[in-house]
Amino acid sequence: MTTLSGVSRKTQRNLLDPSTWHLRTRLVLVAMALLVAICGAVGIVSYASMDAVFNRQLDKQLEQASNRAIEFGRPPSSFPSGRPDPLEARGQGAGTLSARIDGAIVRGGGLIDAAGNRAPLSAQDEQVLLALPLDNRPVDRSLSNGDYRLVAVKTPYGDVIVTGLPLADKQTSEASLVWTMVFVSVGGLVLIGLAGTVIIRRTMRPLEQLSEVATKVSRLPLDAGEVALAVRVPPSASHPGTEVGSVGYALNQMLNNVARALEARQESETKVRQFVADASHELRTPLTAIRGYTEMLRMTESFTDDGWKSLARVQSQSERMTTLVEDLLLLARLDEGQPLKVGDVDLTQLVIETVSDEKVMAPDHVWQLRLPEEPITVRGDGTQLHQVLANLLSNARKHTDPGTTVVTGVMLSADGSAVVTVTDNGPGIPADFQGRIFSRFARADAARSGSEGTSGLGLSIVESIVGAHGGSVEVTSKPGRTEFALRLPLVSSERV
Known part of the structure; x- marks a missing residue:
């Protein structure tokens, strides 16, 4: 569980790091982010413009309604207190609010409902009207019947006429505008995301082809042997006229140069091998x-x-x-890859015979065996496999002091291959030499004691013979323990 949790956290960190995303993903996200910014800017400007237009229209209607209320509510000279209700003025539409304020008292306040009837104002609404500024400027307030745009005008007769129009139609229109822009923007984002992904994927396809070619070349064994470097960038992605095409063309030129160098190297190696x-x-x-x-x-x-x-x-x-x-x-x-003389080889018996030979040559070493209860048989060249074991045992004998214990073991690994190990408790091999220990003429006489000279070809022969049998050899070493491990397939394809 800890491992899975660690992997999950690592994956989450990678997803949160934009530098790990694919280039096409970043391009699509950048395009969508720009579209979001543009849609947002257009939406804000459009909303502000429409709000200003609605306010102007509403203010004009409010001014006309206020003028009608003031004109209708003009009092007779004989009895000012008997002035008619401004709500009764002609031309006032449904939803219109009118009220007269004398001092701190609201008189004749009300509004016209959808049926054309008079609806009274609540006490809370009257307090809102009393708090209106007397600067003839329209303001928006929330009343019990909804939001209103109100204006308070002080008349020459000493009272104040308040007129209001509902904001419901304006708010409905603005909400419709907002939702329309949201739906259009979301639809545009989806279309841009899909179309952008397709277009960018097609545009980035040449880069993917370059990556595929580079990956294939990176997996080729170029260090030795005859190499057929036939991988090239296709003509569609190697036109010098474009940026990506120039890269593809340059990569093809580089591969051509590398192919020529590999051919020259192979020809030189062939001549050297033939000479040797x-x-x-x-x-x-x-x-x-x-x-x-x-x-x-x-x-x-x-x-x-x-x-x-x-x-x-x-x-x-x-x-x-x-x-x-x-x-x-x-x-x-x-x-040269000459064919092996393949036959059934009993590794257990081969190890016993080879160790017995070395025991006679070096009785001052301690020779031990670790063998399975049942024989292990492989397909291979018995003579060459004997030379492999003899070289490894001779290597342990020559480079260790008298009294060193050398253990030779045979076992079956979990993958079904036969494993032969030669382990000693000598001084070990320097870490800087282990990487080139199988190279030809490689010697590190100062690494492990011993008086017998060596040509530096023994371990190279071991690696070549084991490789010819389809196996592998590896070494692990530290002071007090050095182990060479051979892995051989139980059934090896016969070379022809």
Whole structure:
């Protein structure tokens, strides 16, 4: 649960980080954000403009209604208190509010309902009317019957005539305008989102093609062997006339240059391998002759003590050079991909025999076995697999001190492959050397003790033979424990 929660939080952080989004997603969101801003600005301006137009129209109607109320409510000179009710003025429409204020008293206040009848004002409404400013300027107030636009005009007769018109029609029109703009804007956003996604996806398709080509090239094994670099950006995405096309064209040019360089490298490697194979083959004859003549001299001639030492030195160096030549010739054959002599190989028995040979050569080491109860059989070349084990055991013997424990084990892994391990408790291999330990002629004599010289080809031969069998080899090392692990398929395809 902790792992899933951690992954969920990481995913959420990635979703909240715009730098991790796809470019097309950001472009669509930017386009929609701009559209939202434009729609918002248009909506605000339109709403403000329509509100100003409605207010002007309403103020004009309010001014006319106020004038009619004032004119109708003009008192007779003999009896001012008997002035007629301004609500009775002709031409006042439904919803019109009129009231006369004498001092702090509202007289004759009311409004015309939808049926044309008079409706009284509440006490709360009268308090709102009494609080109106006497500057002849229309103001909006909320009454018990809804929102009204009111104006209070002081007449020459000392009283105040209040006239009002309802804001319901204005508010309904403005609400209709707002909802219309909202629906239009949302519809526009949806259309822009869909159309923008399609258009931007098509526009970004050349970039995706460039990415696909670069990804395919990044997965090709370019470090060794013959490489067919046939991946190219399609012509539709490599026109120099456009920005993306220029990038595609430049990428194709780069790939052409890399392909030529790989071909030159492969040709050079082929020549070197052929030279090594030819030289190794040619050197076998004189080395055999040297060893033969050395043996003949040992059997037919008499030498001083120094002469015998020199002759022994010649013989040992010729044998060492013969081993080196045989190793080089084997690597050349493996590089050429020569077929293996495939058969059933009992790894358990092979390990027992190889360890027994090493035990005779190095009795000062402790040799141990960890074997399964049942034999493990693989398909492969028995001779070459024997050389792999011999090289690993010889490597452990040569680079560790007397008394070192070397454990050789055979087991089945969870993926169904056979695993052979060679582990010692020697001083270990430096971390900076482990990355190139399987390279040819790689040696780190200072890393692990030992007096025997090596050519630096043993582990390279191990990797090449195991690779030819469809397996892998890896090393893990630290002071006090070094382990080489071979993985071989139980059934390997026969090479033809």
